[in-house]
Amino acid sequence: MQQYIEFFANHPILSAVWLVLFVMLIASVLKSRFSALKQVSPTELTLQVNRQNALVVDIRAEADFAKGHITGARHLLLADIEKQQLAGLEKHKAEPIILVCQAGMTAQKAAASLLKQGFSNVAVLQGGMGSWTSASLPLVKSKR
Secondary structure, eight states, rough: OOOHHHHHHHHHHHHHHHHHHHHHHHHHHHHHHOOOOOOEEEEHHHHHHHHHHHHEEESSSSHHHOBOOOOTEEOOOOHHHHHHHHHGGGGGTTEEEEEEEESSSSSHHHHHHHTTTOSSSSEEEEHHHHHHHHOOOOOOOOOO
């Protein structure tokens, strides 16, 4: 214990950086635990689609969607979600909806927007299409 105290006393800047990182880590964990926005793994996505008839919404660019997407996924751009141009998605407000983007970050923004619009069961594919393809799960290519 004495070594820790001595280290903190001799390296105040490094200790402060460590403390800030630790607090940010704890805040991130707490935020994800209590957030209405859930993240699902590729396996959980498959289970929800099969058991709960979850709707998968891919928010990537049209070209990326055409190169390969999850079977049964609907394509909708983030800009359209933010403008509330949901192309019939509002019929599914009570059903599970899983948003997919390339890495999982953009989908969080879209999910937050859907939650504000009254959707009750919204989730994000953790890691996005990168995690889906790294799990060697199938893709469907558009014929355009």
